[in-house]
Amino acid sequence: MRNLDITTLRSFVAVADLGGVTRAAGHLHLTQSAVSMQLKRLEEVLGLNLLDRSNRSVSLTAAGQQMLGYARRMVDMNDEVMARLTDQTFEGEIVLGVPHDIVLPAVPHVLQRFNTMFPRMKVQLITSFTRDLKAKYQRGECDIILTTETGLEPGGETLTALPLKWVGASGGSAWRQRPLRLVFGRHCIFRAGAIAALEAAGIDWELAVETESDRTIEATVSADMGLNAMIDGMQPRHLEQVDHGGALPELTLQKINMYGVERARGEVLAQLGGLLRQAYQTL
Structure with a gap:
């Protein structure tokens, strides 16, 4: 050869x-x-x-x-x-913050591609709630963050907007129960909107589980002991969107926003922002 x-x-x-x-x-x-x-x-x-x-x-x-x-x-x-x-220009660490409920399926693919492009760069992934991530970003503890919000603050960019969906156990019947049993995180920003939609529809509800653990939420919902609200397409494989046939109210549209790229300097952060943008806009 x-x-x-x-x-x-x-x-x-x-x-x-x-x-x-x-x-x-x-x-x-x-x-x-x-x-x-x-x-x-x-x-x-x-x-x-x-x-x-x-x-x-x-x-x-x-x-x-x-x-x-x-x-x-x-x-x-x-x-x-x-x-x-x-080149040491492409050597260092980036802190990326992402709400835990939108990490999958996009972020692993983004990190894999970014590592191929910049193998000497380290990416520290932080998963938390939107409010916590925005606070960390304001304190300079994160370089880029993604958020789930109904609006957009200055300096941010909306990557996509997707509806919230009721999520339950595969083949479950918890959505038929009254009062409707809800399973939410203590700091989940989706909870208030979901409750407001139920009350506007005249549906009785009760908070069955309030926790800070995503695993607790997933385990309880997968056991058909209550419902949660998640962004369309982001639910784990062992949960499914509830086919309620109109028995439950429609939920709000949520924006997936990105903060940090506007103030970023240098090719590395710009490239990471571009990969995130592409990944979420094609969901």
């Missing part, structure tokens, strides 16, 4: 861009004979004439014109890899 050498490709690109071996040699800090030797080696590997040497000025053959595009991309990719893997 024949392999192309990045050094020879770099010399070829320099000759093409600068219009001659002499200028390319000066640009690359090499001797003219070294550059000429590299060009000859590249042509031998390919078995093609890349340069038209019939005139005093150097010009590309048809094969050389075609090769130039490939050579540019390969040199650029080489330089990007070396920069990302070795």
Whole structure:
């Protein structure tokens, strides 16, 4: 198998861009004979004439014109890899805060892609409630946060807006009971809206479980002992949206917002923000 050498490709690109071996040699800090030797080696590997040497000025053959595009991309990719893997500019730590109920399915894929792009960067993921994450962000403890809100504060960006849905056990019947038993986190911002919707519909309810543990909520709901409200499509696999046929009221639309990218400086945070934006806008 024949392999192309990045050094020879770099010399070829320099000759093409600068219009001659002499200028390319000066640009690359090499001797003219070294550059000429590299060009000859590249042509031998390919078995093609890349340069038209019939005139005093150097010009590309048809094969050389075609090769130039490939050579540019390969040199650029080489330089990007070396920069990302070795440059200390892309080394450090980012603190990302995400509400625990919207971590899946988007965030793992985002972190995987980001790690491929910036392997020397560390991402500390914090999962908590929106109110807690916004407080941490204001104190400078998080670089970027996602939130679930009905509105948007200055400096934020709405990635998507999705409705809340009633969630219960697979094949469960808890939604038929009256008073309707609710299972919510103590600091969950969805709770007030869900209760207001029930009261507006004249449906009796009771708070069966109030906890700070997501696992407690999931276990109780999956045991068909009550209902919870979650953003459409974000429920765990062992829970399902309740097909109540209109017996329960529709819930509010929730925005998934991002804060931090607007004030971010540098490529790394901008790239992470771009990955998050793309992931949530395609949910």
